[in-house]
Amino acid sequence: MEAAEYDLAYFRSNGFHRRACVVCGSPFWTLGDHDRCQEAPCRDYGFLGHPVFRRPYALREMREAFLGFFEHRGHTRLRRYPTVARWRNDVFFTQASIYDFQPWVTSGAIPPPANPLTISQPVLRFIDLEEVGRSGRHLTLFEMLAHHAFNRPDHEVYFKERTVELCHELFTAELGAPATGLTYKEEVWEGGGNLGPSLSVGLAGLEVATLVFMEYVRDGERLKPMPLTVVDTGYGLERLVWASQGTRTAYEAVFAGEYDELRRSFPPRETAILIDHARALNFLLTDGVVPSNGKEGYFARLLLRRMLRLLSKVPEAPSLVAILDRSGRELARDYPEIGEHRDDLARVVEAEIERYREALERARQTIRRQDAKYRAEGSRATEEDLLRWYDSLGVPPDVAVEELSQPPAIPEDFYARVAARHESERPTTDYVDASEGFPEVPASVPGTEVLYYLDPYTVAFEAHVVHVDGPFVVLERTYFYPTGGGQVADRGHLGDLEVIDVGRKGPHVLHRLERAAPWHPGDRVRGRIDPRRRTQLMQHHTATHLLNGALREVLGPHVWQAGAHKAPELARIDVTHFRSPSADELRRVDRLINAVVRENRPVKSYFESRTEAERRFGFTLYQGGAVPGKELRIVEIEGFDVEACGGTHCTHTSEVGAIQLVDVERIQDGIVRLSFASGERALELREEHEATLKEAARRLGVPPEKLPEGIDRLLGEVEESRKVAKARTRGDLEGMATSLLADPTRTAAVGPTTIIAATVDLDRAGLTELSRILSRADGRVVLLASEREGKGTLFAGSTASGVSALALIEQSRAVFQAKGGGNPSAATAVGEPGEPLQRALGAAREAARQAAGG
């Protein structure tokens, strides 16, 4: 970044001077007389015991002071976004306030919900997990205070000058910090292909804010200006509170009452961890994360289990649920949604606690068994075992050690070594953008007016062509629905050409034709949408909302949509839930959705301001992920389900017709997938199922309602005949054994040993079985030859002491060029059939005779 990027008129005209920090070397701007930037580690904390602001602020007061300050200066205050970034596929969690507006707002595809705006966004930083409680300031969840402005060439809100002015005024005039205490350090921010200058604001040793100016797109070595420049600021709410109070750690300042309560049972570090994790969990669980073994759910599990481990060491400590509840009540004062479903949240947590208990118990058993084994062989468990057990069984090393008679020392760097085990792993992403395969449209082409929102029933229309690119056509307006929101695209015709796909690229809807379009911008074309497909998709989409609403009703409000797909043949919805729904739960869901269909409730689709919609319906609106924009499209099934959704929907529930659940599966821990069909497709499926049922019944020769009994009878018969066959085979073998033993040409006694040698016609299993029967008594040597599929098998079995079946086989193997082996009591070789096999049998018999002492 060039120095000119930071050389602001604001700095110049207000007497700031530019210095270079003598410690880190970075240039910074300040009104004070500092030789170093005012951030750790370049200088020590100067606020401990000496608060830097006018007065101490509690968390709530500081948040209000910030948001109020910016509100009075023309910013619109926004409510927080969910902490789970469902609208993005590259991250799990909202890690900064700007995440709320990426990618659509920052890319310019969709206007911001307000401009400029201010927000306090709870964000998660799991990278700091180990530092929580240790550093005195780190948290897995903190609130990022921010003011954002989005500047288009035709509409400049504000950029660097005003941003710095606002920031400086906030800290000095509003909060009362000494103007000379602040330093604005020059830095470069880069992320997601964008970059720009940034200023890091230091005060008394704390980095209190970062002011980022997203300005350029990286294009190889060169930098190109962005069409939309963005002011991205971040102020750590908890740090500001801390600085205002000057307590020893940030936790004491931020969590005052809770901290003191838990401090009675726990040391400072554990207290901080428990409070931090409880706070993070309250947000995560409220926002629909169900603890699981992967993805975002794992982080909830991680926090929960860490808490459980700490709690297990202090018997008189409050329960996990009690701590969560205490924290939740505190949070609910500012974020009422967190207090709304306390019982449900407790149920999710209890289920998870039970799982952990079971997992640990299983693991302990495994370790105990391994320990017994080690003891038996005179060895002992190693550090490597501890690592492996943690990795594969989830047993923390201190727990594992409890089960070992001779435990190894727990390595100091245990968790670092766990990390090292995972180093070589390369995560892959196979995400496919819905608009992939669709070409870019020049920005000069006017955006498409989408009409399916307003009227999903119109399937024929006329419109002017505004852009053609081979088979891709953009119209001024269209009724064709592009793939999005889990709903596949419409099909149909433009003119005489078939529309094979429809996609959305920013403000444009692209129709993909079977071949290159013959039209030019300005031509008027007629569009016809395949009405059957459209109807089916509408039914499936509305049915998805019905199902989602019913699942929340029946299973609990922790249920969130975690994905959905609506195709003409079948639809599916993935929801968060901690176990497979029971048959009874599914039956209740089925009853409920079909009842709502029968009641023929209106399904209203309309646009409403984000603020108003969130006020009325809350965060559960964002089932398909948060949708940026000032206006949300709301799809409301009256009195049942409300979601922000851009899909095409029926206007009354009865249009959905029948809904048929097809399959329910747990696609991963914490996620349940329901496949279903509605409308015509549901009837078709029902017919298919019925036909299958009838056909099965016909083949079994029973009426359909007797099918289960019929199958039981059939299975019984199969089992019976299997037994009979087995008994018969066994009987046959018994008979063979008896006649062989009675046959003097095949049986020879050598002292106490009886040698039986015979050629039979049996498969491998038969030879083994016959040998077993023949060698029920001690002192038997059995030699069996058999030919099958052009190969000769020689089997030897022995219960005679001093006669090794394996030795007999080894001695006769060469005679018929056989391969084989075995053990002293049974051995096999396979080689040439016919005469060589017979000679081998003779050789083996001779060897047996000698071994038996004859």
Place this chain on the structure above:
RNA sequence: GGGCACGUAGAUCAGCGGAAGAUCGCUGCUUUCGCAAAGCAGAGGUCGGGGGUUCAAAUCCCCCCGUGUCCA
């Protein structure tokens, strides 16, 4: 999304290239007025599914499916 571990009798698990096992539970018999207990006998297994390697696979390799766990 990736790594690792695990799927063997109704349950808990052993076996980890050579003739499928243990414990509990189950059935029958003995003993008892009866129960419990004990003793004896017995039933119960396509060793998760599918390919491959091998004379021989529960065991080794590959691919699925399921479960657990750790890491992102």
